[in-house]
Amino acid sequence: MGDWKMKKILSLFLFLTMCFLAVFVCEGSEEGQELNYMRRGRPSTMDAQYAADATSMQYLVLSNGRLFQYTTEGTLEPQLAESYEVSDDGCVYTFHLREGLHYSNGEAIPAEDFVFAFRRMVDPVAASPCAYIFQDLCHLKNVNEVNKGELPLEELGVSAPDDRTLVITLEKPCPYIAHILALPCCAPCSRSFLMKCGNDYAASPETMLSSGPFIVDRYEPLALQVHYVKNPEYIDADRVSLSGVSIREASNMQQSIMCYESGEADVIPVQGEFAVLSRDDPNLLSHTGGGSSYIVGNILDCKAWQNRNIRIALNLSINRKAIVSDLMYNSGVAVLPGIVPVNFAFDPNGEDYVKDPDRYKEICGYDVEKAREYWEKGLKELSVSSLELELLLESSGAKYSEVLKDQLERALPGLTITPRLVTTTQFIDMSSKKDFELAVYVWGADFPDPYSFLETFESSSSIIPAKYKNEKYDELMIEASLETDREKRLQLLHQAEDLLMLEDAGVIPVYSSGITYIINEHIKDIGSNFSGSILEFTYTQKESAS
């Protein structure tokens, strides 16, 4: 190889280095009024009418305008709706849309596009996971028949008499309907745009249409990072001050904290020991009460769980305070006093639904002596001297399972708990096949109403079937769902909860969970839903650091 060849190689190397440096200098980040938000999880879909999980919903609220949106206080305010009326029986809602609503491509948003979106979700051919919202949470007229294909889509209880009026007809009153309509799946969907995109609909920014404050600018299916820019066609575009938002997935908490500390992220969720480390941070924002963790048994096959004394013994053996403080570091979690968490739902007078947190203390307080008395009685009734029970949990709950095992085995002589840790997929599969003895379940509420937790214990519920069965409970729940008087309705729900907790001791509540965020001090006015699981940045402002 001659000298000239070496010179060529050196020149090439220098050229490549120069190119790299040029890219390095040119590749600036799009700062300014950009908000960077890091969180766990990726969107499973950007097609709003298929988004039934909180993660996808978080990514969709930015680009999907709904009838209602979340405020900074965790309440709701109209977004695309101007006003609405409710019929006396609480079953017919008439919404009047704001004037001048447009999609990001400049096309008008007629009320018919809301109707089309609702029909898409319950269309049996579409098999959208969002159908449950109108079947189980708010009972849209004819939803089951339409979803089974027994009635045409046109028979669904939603119609648009004119371009600015939307009528929603329910089978039962639904006092929390505004929370349902604030979900991104209830955003309008343009039929003509969807037809034009075909199978590629919502698979790339080019095949997405925005009706919300931001437009999806960069996205790939299953993206780790999604970027949004301000939507100039949005009805309140003048009030949107952020120029863009970047939401990206953090694979772990350390990564989030490092990104926050180095300024790459403005908003991050924190939990566990990390929340403890950040306890004194003035920028900490906590939401409590959106979810609950409880233990249930298989009422059909587990002999031990069929015995009330055993159920009470197990209930009284758990030191919930220790779990909340030592295992969960008090970060957004609290002892669960019944099936509905404290500070979660409120009556018409603004008082907490949980009026007395000690109401079920007799059953689910912490009292080892009493637990042993019930345990002995239960063992006698079962004619056994010891019991072995398998506890099904998701693999993320390894430490939790050890604590539960330790507390239960210490309190109850002769009890052996075998934790069975499985993946989420296996957990759902095994619980739906009733292949468990005891199972630890975590349930996140869809709306701030006791019904959201209590309905999962109806015998028809598909959420861990076989965990509880009581006809009287089912009747009370149906009665409550038909009651239009809000106070009477809450009384009925209290009666149902009393039945579940006091009479049957049908569940072992452990703790309620929430979400804590650290938010950069320069960020103001972030909206959120009642549990803090979905953040809204419509009116968020980012002040310059200087």
Added chain:
Amino acid sequence: MKKYILKKLALSVVTLLLIIFILFLLMELMPGSPFNNPKLTPEQKEALIRSYGLDKPVLQRYFLYLGNMLKGDFGISYSLSINTPVLTLIRSRLPVSMGIGVSAMLVGSAAGLAIGFLAAFHQGKAADVICMIVSVIGISVPSYIFAIALSYFVGFRWNWLPLLYDFRSPVISSVMPVLSLSVMVMSVIARFTRDEAIAVMKSDYVMFARSQGISNRTLLFHYVIRNSIMQVITVMTLLLVGLLTGSLVTEQIFSIPGIGFLLSSAITVNDYNVVITLSFLYAAIYVVARLFLDILYGIIDPRVRLGGNER
């Protein structure tokens, strides 16, 4: 030669078909289903299973999959990214994994070759010892340790480079992943290069050339590099395959949207089509790389091709 290539090609196709079949069986044995949303009712789950044809027997699905695959249809994602074609998911990620893999290969190879030849030319001296200590550390310490160290010091402490991969600045944010992956490549190649170069330098023809007074530089470029590079290329090819198929841990540390990340996510939620297609892709890359090397050996060294019986 044609017969040799055809034989190797046929063997590769059979291997790939077998791999897909085994993958199908393994997927069948995996507990759970791809429809993991707890809010889906049993009826809805059944309807989804029927609509995606997952109720059909495994053999029937295998042949259907093969038929569709020949048409370039690898199915859709059931749960990770609902109804998105698997190819769309891979198409957006493969270039990222490949870009970082190839860059790491280039940087690591260049450094490894330089270190290897330097060590060989100074065999037994301080430079050789230092180079080999560096290379032993590079081989024995997993690349994710370097990734974490770089991430902590360069990204977090000194704030010189972005902590995470960012599609708004892909080149800058790829520097740390590329560097952390290239350490292992550099170390392996340095060791191979050194050993091969020393073997070549001890050969009769190099000794003869040296005795003729040929300069060290000419000796290096005309004899040592040319004759030792073949073995190094073999190692480089296999290393490149490893890098192309993505480094899961490095992808997680830097939040890189690559295919390693995609596969691990798909396995946890039983997204059958994604798992099968990606596993097939990994296998195909390995099989093609082996095929390439076999053919290359066959061309370069006729003894390999003839196998001693076609003389």
